[in-house]
Amino acid sequence: MKLSMWMIANRLSPLMDVKTNISADAKPVLNSARLVYSTNCVHVYQDKDHVVCSGEDDSICLYGVTEKEAFEIIQGVFDYFQDWEANLQAFIRKNEFQKIVDSCEILIQNPMDIQDANNKLLAISRHPxxxxxDPEWLYMSRYGYSSLNAIKAFDLSQSNTDFTRHGVQPFSPADSSSLKHGGISYCLQFNGIDCGRITILEMIRPINPGDYQLLDKIAQLLEPVMGTAVLSDHSPSHFNALYSLVFQKSYDVRELQLQLAYQQWTENDDFQMLLIQPDYLQNSYRSVEILYSILLHNLPSCVIFRKDPYILVLSNQLLEKRQNLLDFLSALHENNKIRASFSLGAKGTAEIPWMVQQCLFAIKAAESESNGQWLYYFEKYAVDYMLFHARGSEQIHACHPMIRKLWDEKEKNEDELFKTLLIYLDNERSVNKTSAALFTHRNTVMYRIRKLQETYSLNLDDPGTRYYLRLSMQVLSSPVRMNTQFFSGPQLNSIR
Structure with a gap:
């Protein structure tokens, strides 16, 4: 294992007094100790009353030891790290996260923890x-998760730092009585998706470049194991529970509830998804990365996922109704040439997995059009989707949102709006024929239809809208659908 002078100094400082002269950019390029100069090695030699350990123009001075003793000490550090790396790999393979933290205690000397992407505590320093x-550290050690209040306070106090960016980020104490220490935090990612976090608090000694380098080493070994665990579906996922929900991976219901609470969402909110394909003529990784950062900064109330070459934006609001978002997307398109599509809006977290497929279908269906459009709505393509692509439950979730709501109300409360609209459409929007079929006054029919149009902004003069409404009604009320048990979950296994 290659070491830097910082890493060597961090190992020695708890054991003996050392005097260091190390540059901030000293890299881990050193292979071993030598009594004569050799490239990429620590040269150990006597200088008056002390021994100099010199590596790539940086030095550590040891006092009270002979040259031979100093050589053995420095070479012992290299041997120590070699054993530490071998043990670390074994701990990671077995998901023994607490042993990972324990093995770092003498090297880091500061409080350290490992969490998964759901803010679930996997391991925490035994000392101090x-x-x-601080109160938050005590809360985590007792309850196994970060507290909601601490996350909110942290987000507010670190507003200029992107903690979803892969790698290590420094942070300062939050403006909160529960977060008293700054430190560094490493966002663990696998295939561009968050799978955890390692945090070190600056409490006992100042954090230095050696700590950054040690975190890099741990992350390089830890990320593939944490990331691939979910892919087999044989072990618990370390991915964010919302991500697992979107892409139909296994997740813990409690962790999903916590993620919703962190976002200040509820399970019964109205959700909608926006899918963005940046730089779609080139599909460059860099384009996705840049746009992902822009969206994170400008849409803090949304949850944003990368699934190259796409970016997915999930909100508990109807995104297509937010004019400021539409203006923002237009500005992005002027400079980045994006394509984007909206899913249907739907109530409840159970609807979220279907939204990805809806967005993808709109993007793909629009490829045959040459009208210069770049922003698409699944609703426009829903009929084609239901007729030629969807199966079983996919058809149900593609039905017009208003029709699904009317159907649910009809089933629960025997509401007449569904039946009224069905007969109204079947009778070519004739109020007289509809009132006769319902055995009710024509004013009642007119009131119900007007109520639907005003409540849901329906344009019943549009034949495409009428066809979509009628097809949705047919799908939901079909005796075949109601009596056939062949429905399963969404078929989307991966984005193509």
Missing amino acids: DPSTV
């Missing part, structure tokens, strides 16, 4: 006592 760190 959590009650002596």
